Structure formats: structure tokens, C-alpha cells
Amino acid sequence: MFLSLVLLFALANSVLLPAVYRLEEIVLLLLAVFEGSQHVRFLLLFVPVFAPLLATSLARWIPGYQPTKDKYALNAVLITLTLAGLALLFPARRDLERMLVEKVPERALQFLRQHPGVAPTFNELDWGGYLLWSGQKVFIDGRIDAYEPGGAFSDYLRITSLDPNTLFLLQKYGVKACLLKRDSPLGTFFRVLPDWQEVYSDILSTVFVRRNGATKYPVATTPIPAPARP
Numbered sequence: 001m002f003l004s005l006v007l008l009f010a011l012a013n014s015v016l017l018p019a020v021y022r023l024e025e026i027v028l029l030l031l032a033v034f035e036g037s038q039h040v041r042f043l044l045l046f047v048p049v050f051a052p053l054l055a056t057s058l059a060r061w062i063p064g065y066q067p068t069k070d071k072y073a074l075n076a077v078l079i080t081l082t083l084a085g086l087a088l089l090f091p092a093r094r095d096l097e098r099m100l101v102e103k104v105p106e107r108a109l110q111f112l113r114q115h116p117g118v119a120p121t122f123n124e125l126d127w128g129g130y131l132l133w134s135g136q137k138v139f140i141d142g143r144i145d146a147y148e149p150g151g152a153f154s155d156y157l158r159i160t161s162l163d164p165n166t167l168f169l170l171q172k173y174g175v176k177a178c179l180l181k182r183d184s185p186l187g188t189f190f191r192v193l194p195d196w197q198e199v200y201s202d203i204l205s206t207v208f209v210r211r212n213g214a215t216k217y218p219v220a221t222t223p224i225p226a227p228a229r230p
Helices: 002-016 023-038 040-059 072-089 093-103 106-114 125-133 152-160 166-172 185-190
Strands: 121-123 177-181 196-201 205-210
Touching: 002 023, 002 040, 023 040, 093 106, 106 177, 106 196, 106 205, 121 125, 152 166, 152 185, 177 185, 185 196, 185 205
Parallel strands: 121 177
Antiparallel strands: 177 205, 196 205
């Protein structure tokens, strides 16, 4: 969708209504397109660069501003209705709190804050941004490209997919606690291990803590055999 919009813009300006842009505008647009294609969060850079250029192109298709056609009374009514709608539809505090409980591990985060000794903490990627925003140190968050060069993202995938070296990797990063989704495969795995204890659980999340004196795990030398197909 993003690249399709850029392509349509380029075709419209080169074929239908050719336009002349300054060199710095073209360079900035190309940079914004490149960054936006690398990661979705860079679309925040693309939008303010692309919007003025798009507005300039559309201005050639749309009639100019005519003050005599302004409808002041109608505009005032529409603005009033819009503000009233925003005021009525804006969620109440209790609704926002309910959404927090349903979407992010707020209660589990409170537990971790009450027990600061259980760190470093391994966390679900989906919750990394919220935890980071809350001031909690994270294993990973949504900025995947920042974690790829050092191998943390690939290790995260190996851990969550129950790679033969899962326990070794957690040991490698010095992980003492894991904040997981309640129904995650990794959580199910921990429940049968004597070295990990489930110390907190709610309808959304669960926290496992590595027991003191837990086993030291070496690197797996042979892969776990795949289950036989039925």
C-alpha cells in the first residue's frame, strides 16, 4: 500500500501533470521512501515529507479558494457537532483502565516493580514497547531492526520457538525472570521444569522466576528430534 501510493504519485507527476520539484525535495522524498520501506515506524518520517508534495500536486486539480462560497453558519454547526461527538465518544477513565488490563500486562508489571530483584527479565515482543514506556528494562521491543545486528532478535525467536538451546540462551543473557503470555508455549515448558517457578499469573500474563542454584545448561550439540507425523 505504501509503495503503491508512491508509485501512483510518481506516475501522476511524470505522465498526467508533469511537475518540477527542487533537488532537495526529491532527495528528501527518496530518503523518506527508503526509510519507510525499512520499517513501519519510519512512516512517521515519510508522512510530513510526502504530504506537502502531494498537496502541491492536488492543488493543480482542485479549483482555487473562493471566499464568496464560504458557509460560515454551516461550518460552525459542523465544528460544534464534531467537538460534541469527540466529547461523547472519548473513552472514560474506567474504560481505559479496562483496556489496559485486557491488552497489556499492567498487573504483572506492578508485581515486577514490587520485586526488583527478579531481573533481567525476558519479555514478549508485543509488550516490549509498553514495558519500555513504563520505565521497565526489556529484553526486546518492537524496534526489531535495532536488535538484529547483535543477534538478540534471532535469539528471541529461538527461545520462543523452544529451540534446543532455549535454556542455554536464557542463561547466556542472565535472565532471572520471564514475563509471558499466559498461554505461551514457553510458559507451558517452564511449568514442567524444576528450575523455574511460576510466581504470578492472571488472565493475560504470567511471571516465571529462575530458582537459586538452578542447573547450568550447556549448548545443545544435537537437535531435538522432530515429532513423527501421524
